[in-house]
Amino acid sequence: MDVFSALSDPTRRELIRSLADGPATATQLSRQFPISRQAITKHLAALDEAGLVDRNASGREIRYSLRTERLGEVSLWVAEVGASWDQRLSKLRDQLS
Amino acid sequence: MDVFSALSDPTRRELIRSLADGPATATQLSRQFPISRQAITKHLAALDEAGLVDRNASGREIRYSLRTERLGEVSLWVAEVGASWDQRLSKLRDQLS
DNA sequence: CTGATATGCAACCATTGGGTTGCACAGGAG
DNA sequence: CTCCTGTGCAACCCAATGGTTGCATATCAG
Numbered sequence: 001m002d003v004f005s006a007l008s009d010p011t012r013r014e015l016i017r018s019l020a021d022g023p024a025t026a027t028q029l030s031r032q033f034p035i036s037r038q039a040i041t042k043h044l045a046a047l048d049e050a051g052l053v054d055r056n057a058s059g060r061e062i063r064y065s066l067r068t069e070r071l072g073e074v075s076l077w078v079a080e081v082g083a084s085w086d087q088r089l090s091k092l093r094d095q096l097s
Numbered sequence: 098m099d100v101f102s103a104l105s106d107p108t109r110r111e112l113i114r115s116l117a118d119g120p121a122t123a124t125q126l127s128r129q130f131p132i133s134r135q136a137i138t139k140h141l142a143a144l145d146e147a148g149l150v151d152r153n154a155s156g157r158e159i160r161y162s163l164r165t166e167r168l169g170e171v172s173l174w175v176a177e178v179g180a181s182w183d184q185r186l187s188k189l190r191d192q193l194s
Numbered sequence: 195c196t197g198a199t200a201t202g203c204a205a206c207c208a209t210t211g212g213g214t215t216g217c218a219c220a221g222g223a224g
Numbered sequence: 225c226t227c228c229t230g231t232g233c234a235a236c237c238c239a240a241t242g243g244t245t246g247c248a249t250a251t252c253a254g
Contacts, residue, residue: 008105009212013174020181027230039213041231046211060221060230068182071175077110078168084117085165106242124200136243138201157200157251 003070004077006050011035012043016052016066023056023065100167101174103147108132109140113149113163120153120162 006012011033018029026044030037044064047053051070056063103109108130115126123141127134141161144150148167153160 002107004101004110005105008102010099011212013101016178017181020178020185022185025230035212036214037230038215038232042212062231066178066182068179071179075172075175078172081113081117081163082165082168084114085163088117088119108242122200132242133244134201135203135245139242159201 001046001049003050003052003073006046006052007074009043009046011039012047015040015043015047019053019064019066023063025061025063029064098143098146100147100149100170103143103149104171106140106143108136109144112137112140112144116150116161116163120160122158122160126161 007016014033015029018024018032026041027037029044030040033040044053047064048055052067054065054067056065104113111130112126115121115129123138124134126141127137130137141150144161145152149164151162151164153162
């Protein structure tokens with residue numbers, strides 16, 4: 001799953017916000033959300049696949065922590081589109097003047 | 098549809114990139130993509146609903162143009178998450194020193 | 195008017211997605 | 225060893241999604 005799809009789900013965005021406060025396990029997170037532990041696990045798997053999260057097992061617990069690197073791709077994409085749009089506008093302006 | 102969901106589809110992201118080069122109609126866009134005109138129209142409707150695009154009818158044509166304002170929400174969200182993550186890390190660092 | 199083109203609307207289809215429940219298994223705590 | 229708790233895996237459900245085709249409608253050009 002790519003980063004954009006990973007961020008498209010509101011629950012996953014909330015999970016990311018939670019993880020921004022520090023690592024947590026699937027069970028811990030599922031207590032803060034109105035859905036089942038398995039649903040949370042699925043979301044975390046999606047985030048993992050997108051590279052947005054790190055898994056760190058110790059004993060029987062799996063602690064998930066945030067990886068912010070991939071988020072850069074998103075801002076980058078937005079910046080690129082915005083840039084070419086602005087560039088186009090300024091060219092238009094030049095032609096008119 | 099919210100902005101994040103609108104951006105989750107690769108075709109829609111490509112549409113946005115196309116529109117960044119200037120306004121176009123659904124039919125024009127459908128010529129640059131391997132899918133039907135109706136599929137493009139659906140995607141444009143999604144983008145419109147997300148406020149990412151403007152519709153401007155003249156005669157029988159409907160010209161779609163990009164609206165970059167809403168894209169700011171995305172970068173903002175990414176920046177916020179990144180900020181609280183970094184803040185958490187620096188607090189940790191302070192405690193350790 | 196006639197013909198070609200741009201759009202809209204609706205039905206339909208297959209796949210994905212978010213969620214559930216149930217059960218098996220592994221690792222700490224008593 | 226036994227019990228409780230955290231995970232994993234699988235099956236299943238239903239709604240949403242991305243795509244199609246077919247047809248009706250509207251506008252522009254000859």
